Amino acid sequence: MPANPTAAELLATVAASPRAVGAHDKTAWVGLFADNGSVEDPVGSRPHVGRAAIERFYDTFIAPNGIVFDVTDDVVCGMTVFRDLTIATTMSTGVTLHVPMHLRYDLAEVDGALKILALRAHWELAGMIGQLLGSGLQGLLAGAKLGPQLIGNQGIGGAVGFMSGLRGVGAAGKQAAGRLLDAVAAGDSSGARAVLAPVPRLEWGVDGAMSLEDFTTRVKGLRWGKTIAAGHTVTVSVETREGHGIAELDFADRGLRIESARIFVRTS
Incomplete structure (x- = not known):
């Protein structure tokens, strides 16, 4: 990997994330991150730092769901890639939520390979909950399942940390x-x-x-x-x-x- 990676190389690393998510390839997705990498999803919630925490994040929010990325544009600025997109998440009960997002990936070269140092997902948790509650029985069932998943994979503290994403400006x-x-x-x-x-x-x-x-x-x-x-x-x-x-x-x-x-x- 050159000392100054090109925009195409940075985009290729970022594009590997939705590809791994779509394939439900946990090893590939977690492997995109540096050992001390972090995921803050949504921004304002408690970050998941380090491989073990990122694996638990995957188990909680990615593994049970079908996730499709509809990317409008990518902005490569230095070692950061900012994606302008909407994500469609189909939960286990069949309800699909459409969530507008900005995804910020901060990248770095680690042992000759590009890795994600930080992934910050800018989206509105309150709006997603509103969609879920407004989706009828399927939405209510999905919400009822999410609570135990959160606590089972993240613990009480992690569940509270996720819900702290409701606070903000x-x-x-x-x-x-x-x-x-x-x-x-x-x-x-x-x-x-x-x-x-x-x-x-x-x-x-x-x-x-x-x-x-x-x-x-x-x-x-x-x-x-x-x-x-x-x-x-x-x-x-x-x-x-x-x-x-x-x-x-x-x-x-x-x-x-x-x-x-x-x-x-x-x-x-």
Whole structure:
């Protein structure tokens, strides 16, 4: 593996994940991760860190279900691949849930091979539960089965950790994210400051931290669409002068001030 893997090589590693999921190949899927890799699914829930924890995650959430990935776009930015997609999960009772997502894969070279260091799945747990409860008897039966599966594979602490994904900035955070993106897209630094923390970290692609003025210059003219609030992070599908991207906005632990904003765009 070259010291600087190509976008195609990074995408090939990421594409192996849904392929293994579709084949229900646990060994192949878990083997994509570094030994100290982590899965945070959804973002805001307790991460699963290390091989044993990732194996239990597979047993709980992947093994019992049929999962299909409908990918709209991939953004390769440095050693990160951000996927813009919807996942259709068919549970054991036959109910199918359609969940909009942004999947962030952070990759690294480990012993000459590309491995996933961190997988962060941005999706809204409350919305998924709403779909489940609104799916009639099949949905209720699937929910009734999921509880014992969670506790059996993850323990009480793991089940509580998963449900902590319900906490976060929610709809108010998405509104704040929209105000920031509207402001910087219009070149309005003052409007942006109204929703930013006093000393925010602002990044474009792999260029590192920059001033609000420089960030606004890079982002000007941006258009945004699909918005997901998971934990204290909001991700947004965006169109920039450099093509499709994904904005990742991290909020303070309290309140609705945005502490960091990064626009992931394809590395040139």
